[in-house]
Amino acid sequence: MEEHLRQAAERREVTPSDLDRRIWGEELEWLVPSRVFDVHAHVYRWEFNTDPDKDRGPLAETMGRSWPVSDWELLDACDAALLPGRAVDRLCFGFPFAPSCDFRASNRFAAAQVAGRRPSRALLLVEPSMTAEALERQIDELGMAGLKPYRFYSRTGDAVDCRITDFLPEPQIAVADRRGLIVMLHLSRRQGIADPQNLDDLDRLTERYAHVKWILAHCARSYAAWAIEQAGSRLRRWPNVWYDTSSVCESDAIEALVQSVGPDRVMYGSDDLPVGVLRGKYIAFGRAWAFLSEKNHSLNLAHCDPRMTFTRYEQLRAMGRAVRRLGLSRAQVEALFFETARRLVDSI
DSSP: OHHHHHHHHHSGGGSOOHHHHHHIIIIITTTSOSEEEEEEEEOEEGGGBOOTTGGGSTTIIIIIISOSEEOHHHHHHHHHHHSTTOEEEEEEEOOOOSSOBOHHHHHHHHHHHHTTOTTOEEOEEOOTTOOHHHHHHHHHHHTOOEEEOOGGGOTTSOTTTOOHHHHSOHHHHHHHHHHTOEEEEOOOSTTGGGOHHHHHHHHHHHHHTTTSEEEEHHHHHOSSHHHHHHHHHHHTTOTTEEEEOTTOOOHHHHHHHHHHHOGGGEEOOOOBTTGGGSBEEEEEETTEEEEEETTSOOOOOTTSOOOOOBHHHHHHHHHHHHHHHHTOOHHHHHIIIIIHHHHHHHTO
16 A cells, blocks of 8 residues: 555646645635545556557557556555545446456456445456356356446447447346346447437446446546537436446536436546546537546636646536536535445445
8 A cells, every 4th residue: 555655646647736735725625525435446457458559659658657557555645645534435347458358367456446445346357259147147146236348349330420239239238137237338439428319228228128227438428518408308218227436527517417317427537547647628619518637728828827636626616617507415425426336336
């Protein structure tokens, strides 16, 4: 533990600057309760990425060289730096290395991170070729709380416009349904939750597999409010669906989600590692969104303090503004950060 804390403290990314400390003290400390349940945390080793060209790929710098391992102790160290004084439990899962991943090693590693750490649990990283029988065996062997599919593994080869069952076949959903497990989805398609096919698929799947506890990650992959505003009336139909706020930095998106489904269906997630500890922010424009970082812009910022804070702080800023505008009670805020997730995970 001490070595991990030392290593984390030496990383520029998780050593809060004076700006970070000011944002925490002035804008965030009031918001975050003493107990936190992070429902969106990645644990992995870079070696689980089996792409022979990975060291020249898009994740080589961010993960391969900067964050080659994300384990429990390092997550604890990051939370100690960013959320000082808070006790954090987690729902964790492997990182979706694409095009190829060592799923067995990834899932065993995730299970090892939560061993003896209840109420924290892990989800099984899955891809479409896994049989129902194989899933059953791994769930039993590793004690997993549910499934984490990814659009990157779609059977169509198209991670952008695939449908849910292209990357999560129904025999796999049926396993989760029989056992009452969690299924966390990162939706595909360009309109996200506003896409008519996504909405139709979720209408059907949430009704047919009513014992699944569905979590739609990243505010149902709505980094801007417009998609949730368009889909809001449909979202209210699904009593067995929850949402996490991980890496969503637009307060109006979080506000629209809470207005649509109620505060008791929304949960905090960090998207660590590495997203939450990176300096930058997800921004929305037009019908698009993208990650703005210190290294990918050419803005003239001579008129202001040009430094960026952690993505997680930008997300928490958005959550705080939404909480204030909606007038949520302290009990509702504590549910948003802890109680709702704890009850959901304990139900497995």
